[in-house]
Amino acid sequence: xxxxxxFDNWWHAAYGLDVKLKSPPHLSLLVGGLMIAIILLISxxxxxxxxxxxxxxxxxxxxxxxxxxxxxSQPTGRRWACSIVIAVYTGLLLADVxxxxxxxxxxxxxxxxxxxxxxxxYEFPLLLIAPAAVLDLLSxxxxxxxxxxxxxxxGSAFFLTFLLxxxxxxxxxxxxxxxxxxxxAGYMGYTTHPxxxxxxxxxxxxxxxxxHFWIRMLEALTGxxxxxxxxxxxADLMRRIRR
Amino acid sequence: MRKLTQVVLLLILARPAAAxxxxxxxxxxxxxxxxxxxxxxxxxxVIPGVAGIEIRSQSAIREIRVAPLLLTGLGSxxxxxxxxxxxxxxxxxxxxxxxxxxxxGVFQLRIHAYGAQGEGxxxxxxxxxxxxxxxxxxxxAFALTALMIFLSIGAVSVVGAFFRDGMLEPxxxxxxxDLRRGRLAMLAAAISVVGILxxxxxxxxxxxxxxxxxxxxxxxxAANLESGEYMLLRATDPEWLQLVGRHPLIPDHGYLxxxxxxxxxxxxxxxxxxxxQIKPGVFLQGLPSMPSGLYKxxxxxxxxxxxxxxxxxxxxxxxxxxxxxxxxxxxASARPVSRVSQISGVSELPDGGRVLWERDAAPLKPNxxxxxxxRVEGRDGKPVQDLEPYMGMAGHAEFLSWDGxxxxxVHPAGSVSMAALQIAEASLxxxxxxxxxxxxxxxxxxxxxLPPEVSFPYGFPRPGQYRIFVQMKRAGRIQTAVFDxxxx
Numbered sequence: 166x167x168x169x170x171x172f173d174n175w176w177h178a179a180y181g182l183d184v185k186l187k188s189p190p191h192l193s194l195l196v197g198g199l200m201i202a203i204i205l206l207i208s209x210x211x212x213x214x215x216x217x218x219x220x221x222x223x224x225x226x227x228x229x230x231x232x233x234x235x236x237x238s239q240p241t242g243r244r245w246a247c248s249i250v251i252a253v254y255t256g257l258l259l260a261d262v263x264x265x266x267x268x269x270x271x272x273x274x275x276x277x278x279x280x281x282x283x284x285x286x287y288e289f290p291l292l293l294i295a296p297a298a299v300l301d302l303l304s305x306x307x308x309x310x311x312x313x314x315x316x317x318x319x320g321s322a323f324f325l326t327f328l329l330x331x332x333x334x335x336x337x338x339x340x341x342x343x344x345x346x347x348x349x350a351g352y353m354g355y356t357t358h359p360x361x362x363x364x365x366x367x368x369x370x371x372x373x374x375x376x377h378f379w380i381r382m383l384e385a386l387t388g389x390x391x392x393x394x395x396x397x398x399x400a401d402l403m404r405r406i407r408r
Numbered sequence: 409m410r411k412l413t414q415v416v417l418l419l420i421l422a423r424p425a426a427a428x429x430x431x432x433x434x435x436x437x438x439x440x441x442x443x444x445x446x447x448x449x450x451x452x453x454v455i456p457g458v459a460g461i462e463i464r465s466q467s468a469i470r471e472i473r474v475a476p477l478l479l480t481g482l483g484s485x486x487x488x489x490x491x492x493x494x495x496x497x498x499x500x501x502x503x504x505x506x507x508x509x510x511x512x513g514v515f516q517l518r519i520h521a522y523g524a525q526g527e528g529x530x531x532x533x534x535x536x537x538x539x540x541x542x543x544x545x546x547x548x549a550f551a552l553t554a555l556m557i558f559l560s561i562g563a564v565s566v567v568g569a570f571f572r573d574g575m576l577e578p579x580x581x582x583x584x585x586d587l588r589r590g591r592l593a594m595l596a597a598a599i600s601v602v603g604i605l606x607x608x609x610x611x612x613x614x615x616x617x618x619x620x621x622x623x624x625x626x627x628x629x630a631a632n633l634e635s636g637e638y639m640l641l642r643a644t645d646p647e648w649l650q651l652v653g654r655h656p657l658i659p660d661h662g663y664l665x666x667x668x669x670x671x672x673x674x675x676x677x678x679x680x681x682x683x684x685q686i687k688p689g690v691f692l693q694g695l696p697s698m699p700s701g702l703y704k705x706x707x708x709x710x711x712x713x714x715x716x717x718x719x720x721x722x723x724x725x726x727x728x729x730x731x732x733x734x735x736x737x738x739x740a741s742a743r744p745v746s747r748v749s750q751i752s753g754v755s756e757l758p759d760g761g762r763v764l765w766e767r768d769a770a771p772l773k774p775n776x777x778x779x780x781x782x783r784v785e786g787r788d789g790k791p792v793q794d795l796e797p798y799m800g801m802a803g804h805a806e807f808l809s810w811d812g813x814x815x816x817x818v819h820p821a822g823s824v825s826m827a828a829l830q831i832a833e834a835s836l837x838x839x840x841x842x843x844x845x846x847x848x849x850x851x852x853x854x855x856x857x858l859p860p861e862v863s864f865p866y867g868f869p870r871p872g873q874y875r876i877f878v879q880m881k882r883a884g885r886i887q888t889a890v891f892d893x894x895x896x
Contacts, residue, residue, distance in 0.1 A: 274508050275476040275515070276483025356510075358482065405575040 198253025235396025441528015
């Protein structure tokens with residue numbers, strides 16, 4: 166299964182997209198949104214709320230998201246392509262946070278560290294909508310620029326916007342104000358131990374020293390630029406598909 | 409894919425080895441309210457893993473439900489949804505189910521029985537450790553390799569199609585430049601695929617090595633003779649010493665350690681002693697008079713979280729004079745195993761009495777749970793009336809394989825640690841411990857006269873030859889009967 170899934174995904178991406186691009190580009194954006202959701206799911210280990218004040222989190226997102234986002238959205242030529250892709254991702258996760266807990270459930274496996282009587286959703290979506298909108302606005306202005314410069318602009322804009330938006334939002338998510346049905350910060354799985362950072366709404370400092378933190382942030386910025394560059398190459402390939 | 413393979417394979421392959429020593433399955437007999445249940449737990453090979461549970465009831469039962477909780481700590485308070493055990497089609501009093509043990513530690517299986525006589529609950533402590541890893545079956549490996557080759561070739565050909573044909577207008581023919589581009593892309597893809605497979609293989613091996621390091625191995629002690637009459641046992645494994653620091657040992661039916669010494673290879677001399685812990689991980693035992701020889705040492709201990717262990721050691725002793733046995737210490741002599749010509753169901757006791765092993769004529773098979781019943785007769789041939797509790801129980805039995813690789817210390821309640829069982833039962837009725845009769849009423853007896861039969865639930869873990877030491881107390885004297893068994 167594990168070997169099949171990425172190849173299957175890739176297979177459909179290669180064979181499926183060329184058909185889909187001929188039909189309304191909506192579908193490619195939908196697929197893009199799904200892919201982002203899936204990829205972010207795979208890199209789940211680095212995306213928990215307690216990690217949102219660590220550089221590792223920003224590095225992961227900056228490396229993983231731009232390549233997919235740009236590859237999928239650029240070829241459509243739509244004005245708000247990135248935003249639409251991220252809107253799909255955001256919508257999926259919001260549906261998860263808002264709808265899942267409405268259904269009753271009980272733990273099927275022991276040990277049970279605290280009682281639950283309903284489904285526990287995944288976390289509130291990352292605020293990728295902000296960097297997505299910024300990318301859309303920029304892409305009109307810098308269309309036609311040298312590709313490497315475009316990558317630098319897209320990458321830096323993505324990283325900075327995401328950092329400036331997600332960091333304070335993370336602070337809010339850790340606060341009591343977010344522990345409700347809208348933001349879902351109060352939901353805990355039954356395997357979450359009450360002594361864990363997660364249950365205590367605490368941030369985990371993954372970087373031991375300030376230097377380590379800033380080096381990783383620099384890696385995040387670089388990663389975003391490289392990822393954007395690869396995304397632009399990918400977008401180019403997608404545009405050239407004829408059959 | 410590997411995890412799925414492991415789950416599938418562990419359910420169909422034979423049982424491997426660990427706790428006690430070489431005897432990983434747990435056998436237990438107790439009362440769930442009005443119902444007497446014989447419970448066998450086939451412990452999982454890996455963690456998280458599936459424990460197979462078999463329950464035989466002595467009376468008619470409508471339903472049995474099983475839930476796993478941790479024995480101590482936070483996970484011991486809330487129960488997940490219980491599994492309903494399936495009734496066997498051939499035997500209406502036999503039930504089976506599977507339960508996931510999701511982490512390391514000690515679990516308690518809460519078994520709830522429902523029937524015409526009402527409902528009742530019993531609890532069985534189950535330690536969860538990694539017992540081994542699995543090699544992949546050849547057929548599966550072959551199938552996966554074939555699929556991997558197919559996918560690799562497919563991936564490369566997809567890349568080729570993309571770069572060769574994907575950018576041509578519909579209906580256009582391929583030009584040499586397209587073919588070249590396609591081939592170049594396929595070469596790059598092939599190199600990437602090989603790279604991915606190589607890195608994936610390294611990742612697999614790394615994970616496998618991590619898993620192998622987690623396999624539970626019985627800790628070893630260093631055993632030395634001091635001053636000609638004391639044996640000093642020292643824990644040498646620093647990780648085990650750390651474990652003892654975090655989870656100190658607790659007494660199990662009266663003693664921190666039950667020490668068994670058996671002379672090998674003849675297994676003709678046997679001692680059951682109780683050393684003193686002079687500091688964490690260091691035990692001192694004054695030795696009785698012992699003939700020279702190599703002795704294998706099995707030391708049973710229990711940690712405060714209910715985790716039982718059998719520590720292993722060996723010592724070569726010269727013939728020595730020592731102090732006579734006192735208190736609950738006991739010994740036995742038996743025919744050397746090399747001179748056992750036929751398996752007998754009778755063991756003569758030094759005072760003229762005998763112990764008879766009551767069993768049917770059916771041959772002994774491995775992995776089959778059953779009762780090992782022994783009747784004690786006096787010199788006059790009549791069943792005795794003077795059996796007393798030995799360390800709180802009607803008897804203690806030790807099952808040892810002739811090659812020394814299997815050791816199990818079993819009580820009438822089963823092969824679980826009595827200390828762990830007490831913790832489990834206390835958690836079952838936390839507020840009522842003061843009101844109810846003692847939770848260990850099933851297995852810790854007051855000094856009233858006992859019936860002349862003792863019964864132990866157990867199952868041999870694998871084929872081979874075994875020696876069984878059955879220990880009871882008669883009129884203040886501890887007596888040990890010795891039996892041999894052939895398991896095919």
